[in-house]
Amino acid sequence: MALICLLASLPAQAADNVIRYYPSGSIYTYRWALLKLALDHVEKLDHRHYELLPLKDNVTQWRAEQLLSSGKVDVLAFAPNAQREKLLQPVRMDILKGIIGYRVFFVRKEDAARIARLNAQQFRSSVRLGLNSQWADYPIMKNNGYEMLASIGYESLFEMLAAGRFDAFPRGLNEVGSEMKEQLPRYPGLTLEKTKAIYYPFPVYFWVSKENTALAKRVLQGLKLAERDGSFKALFLRHHAEAIQLLTDNGWQTTQISNTELPPGNVKPDTSWWWKRR
Numbered sequence: 001m002a003l004i005c006l007l008a009s010l011p012a013q014a015a016d017n018v019i020r021y022y023p024s025g026s027i028y029t030y031r032w033a034l035l036k037l038a039l040d041h042v043e044k045l046d047h048r049h050y051e052l053l054p055l056k057d058n059v060t061q062w063r064a065e066q067l068l069s070s071g072k073v074d075v076l077a078f079a080p081n082a083q084r085e086k087l088l089q090p091v092r093m094d095i096l097k098g099i100i101g102y103r104v105f106f107v108r109k110e111d112a113a114r115i116a117r118l119n120a121q122q123f124r125s126s127v128r129l130g131l132n133s134q135w136a137d138y139p140i141m142k143n144n145g146y147e148m149l150a151s152i153g154y155e156s157l158f159e160m161l162a163a164g165r166f167d168a169f170p171r172g173l174n175e176v177g178s179e180m181k182e183q184l185p186r187y188p189g190l191t192l193e194k195t196k197a198i199y200y201p202f203p204v205y206f207w208v209s210k211e212n213t214a215l216a217k218r219v220l221q222g223l224k225l226a227e228r229d230g231s232f233k234a235l236f237l238r239h240h241a242e243a244i245q246l247l248t249d250n251g252w253q254t255t256q257i258s259n260t261e262l263p264p265g266n267v268k269p270d271t272s273w274w275w276k277r278r
Helices: 004-015 026-045 061-069 082-087 108-118 120-126 137-143 153-160 176-183 213-229 231-239 243-248
Strands: 020-024 050-055 075-078 088-091 102-110 131-132 146-151 168-172 191-192 196-199 207-209 253-256
Touching: 020 026, 020 061, 026 050, 026 075, 026 176, 026 213, 026 231, 050 082, 061 075, 061 082, 061 088, 061 207, 075 231, 082 088, 088 213, 102 108, 102 153, 102 243, 120 253, 131 137, 131 153, 131 191, 137 146, 153 168, 153 191, 176 243, 207 213, 213 231, 231 243, 231 253
Parallel strands: 020 050, 020 075, 131 146, 131 168, 196 253
Antiparallel strands: 075 207, 088 207, 102 168, 102 191, 102 196
């Protein structure tokens, strides 16, 4: 009987040491490597080990927030907005140092020369951008006067761009390296535009449920320890070396715009690790 009770208790005990996270995929690898780094730092102090497990279901950001609130996911990695501030608990340290707010564009090869000739205002008024309507950058760009086409999904946006449904697909500087390898071979008519970029302050945080303050404190403690000993910066630079080199090589004309979705009280990102803003 004692053995049966012990065996019955093992899954629950194991679950206590499992942290389920979202989103997953190649463009998010750094986020979860950083979470592991933070947890490993605290583990050295109290010897409590955690395993990270991705949520493999492809859900919307709104659905992911519901799963976090209901306890089916433990950590998200998203940008702040008013809704998340109300529903969830942020670990208020910017994990991407603003690099995802530096937006460059995939375009059709046949349009690249035309777009390169446009000035910033002409680009804003005449180039139609395509984005998932649930992504935080959709209202930001719309509120800044860019012409937008709303859609749902991620990979379908590459297909829609190739089909001419819109003119340019904005992507974070940290995302385009993997996407050029994974997506462009499937869409040979697309290319990375080499002259135009947009920047807006766009912090990204880890988020936990309102009830899971212990995990929030643990993650924040680990991030601070990793920042203090330099391992946070080393991990960031290692994962973003290709993106930083793209910025150096291309010299995009950068238009800085406001983040209309950033709630009060959020500090604007420090970009000094990868970009010295004028």
